[in-house]
Amino acid sequence: MSSGPAEPPSDPSTEPPVARSAGAVPDRLPVPSRVRPGTPTQRHYDRLVRVAYLVLADSTEPLAGPGRRATDQRIARAHRVVRWSLPWRQVTDDEYLWLLARVVRRAANPPRFTVALPGHWGRPVPEEDDPQSDRLLAALTTLPTPVRAGYVLLVVEQLPPRDAIGVLHEAGWPDPVVHVAAGAAERQRLADTEGITPARQRHLLTGPLTDPMTVRLRPPDQRTVRWARLGRLAALATVLLATVAVTATLSPRLARFPPEVAGPAVDGTGAPAPDGIRRVGDQAWRGAARLSLASWPTRGSRTDDTALVTAALDSWLALAEATAGDPAARTAAHGATDPDGAAAGLAVRTGTGVVTAFAAPKVPVTAPVGAAHLVYAGELTGAGGSTATVAVLADVSRVAVFRTAGADRSVRIEPAPAADARAASAIRLSAPTEPARYLVAPWVRQVQSRSLAGGQWHELAVRSGVTDPVPAGHHAAADSGGCWAGPLLRMQVTEAGVDRPFTLADLGRVPLSRLSYLSPQRDPGQSVDDADTPAGARAWSGLGCLAGELSGHAPHSVLAWEVWAGTLPGRADEVRLTCVRAELPRDANLVAAVLLVPDAPARAVATAADTRLCSPLAPAVAVAWWWESPTGGWHHVTTSGGAVAQLEVTIRGQRQQGTGLLVSAAHPDGPVGPVRVRATDQAGRAVAVLD
Structure with a gap:
């Protein structure tokens, strides 16, 4: 991660924009001070307008080709979006992505009702259409808005994927990783099927054809002139009549208008009150x-x-x-x-x-x-x-x-909490050192609690949205050994599209974490079970120490996928390998392969971060680690979950092949190398290895 970017160029067609890691994007969002002429905001105004112009496009208003229309409207809307997005205070070059997120957010949610200009007044230059650009822009208009925004950030702004994800996240979209990935896939599709290389795509999108700063004015037709003249007279009459009507009808009611919005507004939220809240x-x-x-x-x-x-x-x-x-x-x-x-x-x-x-x-x-x-x-x-x-x-x-x-x-x-009916069902109100009390969502109809060790669920009364304190016994267990031991909350909701109870874990943070489970016979590409199922409760009862380590990351959800269960050299009882995947804020994640051995602490044998492993995008996985047998000697162990058809392990040139589980011969002097592990599915495609 770089310590700081150079100043982004003012001409997007000649130099790449500022690029920093997504982890730093929100840190570049301090409250800026008043904008003055010559500030970075104004130096990059043309870039911001072009981004707004492209994000505003949709299939009802083609960007190019014989059916192009309403270009005048989009140009005006793009400038209006950027001007309304400019802060009142000065920004620095380091805050360019913060400003870009504001523009993308407003461009994705333009006013529903705008006054259309009659006739055609202007359009970007040149007028001539290029067949390649027509295909590119036609494809762009058919993309969903968040995917189109992700594509524009990658191709036009040339942001690294992590920065593009950060911008979409700050713009308010859920699942920005998915949208940026779809934008990258569209960039590659255009190269593969349309023959438009990524460099050519950027050249076309940063050229005059999509430049809302340079417009060719056109003479209006007679119909446009007549409408304009009549419009001036009609507007004047309308303003006079509306002023009289509004004053006479609504003024007596304004003083009684409640300070709270009682009905749904955009996305169910209210308008800011005079105090800014x-x-x-x-x-x-x-x-x-x-x-x-x-x-x-x-x-x-x-x-x-x-x-x-x-x-x-x-x-x-x-x-x-x-x-x-x-x-x-x-x-x-x-x-x-x-x-x-x-x-x-x-x-x-x-x-x-x-x-x-x-x-x-x-x-x-x-x-x-x-x-x-x-x-x-x-x-x-x-x-x-x-x-x-x-x-x-x-x-x-x-x-x-x-x-x-x-x-x-x-x-x-x-x-x-994540924008999800389950994850956003409760937050913790009490301090970490106080008995836990929660504020629950309005769609929650029942809350119960227990410890991680199991036992009966205990009903928690809810008054005005706030629960009673969780019993002290649900916070700790005598044999927890200092690991996290609860509490767990069992939630039942109504009118939220969720028909079964689900489990949330209080890891000591304000947001809670949803716990789920998958058996060895299934994979993350299938629907997950709740952690409260008998098998899920058994699996999670051994993961308290790992959950405690995750508490500092405030995960939205944690999946425990039992990849394999069986015996290992030197043990007659069952050993279980669980892939634990934690979804974190800002679209990050942590993955750990955890070995659960009876009467021994859980141990992570392999870890990864910001990966698809053990997710619906990678429902097959192979896990490899070294196992020290209680009877002496070290064995290299490889196992798999999901649709893995073949495993191949090579240790110092000695190859071993098979399915399900591969265990090497004992190495009395400890782990040796090099070790090469290869896994494939039924179609012969490579499967990711967690080691």
Whole structure:
């Protein structure tokens, strides 16, 4: 990962844009200051307009060819999108991707109703169409908007995939990895089937034909002139009549208009209130396009407490200001996120006093993106009858929990739950050291809890969306050995398209993690089972230590796929190999092959990060590791799951072939090398090896 980019060129057709890793994109999202002439924003205005122009295209408004029309409208809309996306404050070259994400977000969600210009006034130059460009642009218009945006970021902006994923994530799309992958696949398809190389694709898309900055004006026809003249008179009359009607009819009602949006708006969310906080009505989630934290209603007994809500927002903004451009301050905030750690956090000063700020690892500590969503404001009773006041704010990717308990004031920034009816069913309100209490989604109708060790589920009462405290016995087990042991929550929902109960794990973070399971006879390409099934509960009961290690990553979900079960040299009892895949925020993931041996701690024998392994995109896998037999000697073991038809292992030139399980002869002096493992499926295609 580079330490910082050079200034992106102002001419996209001559030089590649700035490229940085996706892991750094949100860190380049500090609140910028006022734009002035000559700033990077204005130097890159033409690039941003071109991106908006291409993302705005769809199959109803072809970009090129004989059927091209409405080009005037798209040019005007592209400029309008960029101008509305420009911040009021100055940005730096390092924040170009932050600005690009704003443009992509607005271009993907243009106003539903716009006034169409009559006639044809202008279009990009030159007028002549190139057959190759027509095929390219026709294909571009048929892509889904997020895929088209991913393609434009890869081809036109020449961003590395991780940066493109980061931009789409900040723009608010779920599954940005899938969209960028689809954009890359389209780039390759055009090269393979249409004969348009990636370099040629970029040349065409950065040329005059798609340049909304250079327009050839055309003379209007008589129909256009007549409409324009009549339009001026009609507009004047309409404005006068509308002013009289609105004033007479609506003015008496404005003072009584409720501060909260009671019905669904875009994506089920409410409009920002005058204080900059977005409040959501009780029934908004019923009309939401997808069920996520953004569609939760604003709840709690202190939602009208302006001082509390303002203090919560000020603490978030103060953290953003204190860490902007200060790596040491960011390190202090991120270094204090372990719930059991003794780190003191970062002290930030607000208008009402000092607040201790914490941030989960890799979570950007920038200001809220857009108006912060007020999720909850109320009081919680903690241990010993102590009372804490809690306010929860959220934006598209983060949750901020502001807490006051006596003289202590703190704010904790953590990833938001995934935009999924299961993952976004509950968040933790209580502090890590307090008995666990949760705020549940409005579609949840029953909550139960138990420990990881098993036993009966215990009913948790829910009052005004907040659960009773989880019993102390569900947090720890006598034989846990210091590993994570719970609690687990069993959720049942209604009106959410989920017909079976599911299990969430409280790993000590604000968002919870969904646990699922797959048996050795299945693969991740099939639907997964819940962790509460008998086989799933048995598998997960041995993974407490690994789950505890994952807690710092705040995973959205964790899948335990039992790849293989059987015996190994020196053991007569059953040994199980489980591929554990954790889906993390910002479309990252961790994968570990975990060996579960009776009466021994679970041990990861192979790991990988940011990979397709053990996912629906790679439902077959081979795992290889060295096993020390209790009776002496080391054996190289290879096994497989999914549709693996053949295994081949070569150790120091000695080849061994077979299916299912391959175990080498004993090596008394320990592991030897080199070792080469090859796995193939029924069609002879190579299968990934985790070793």
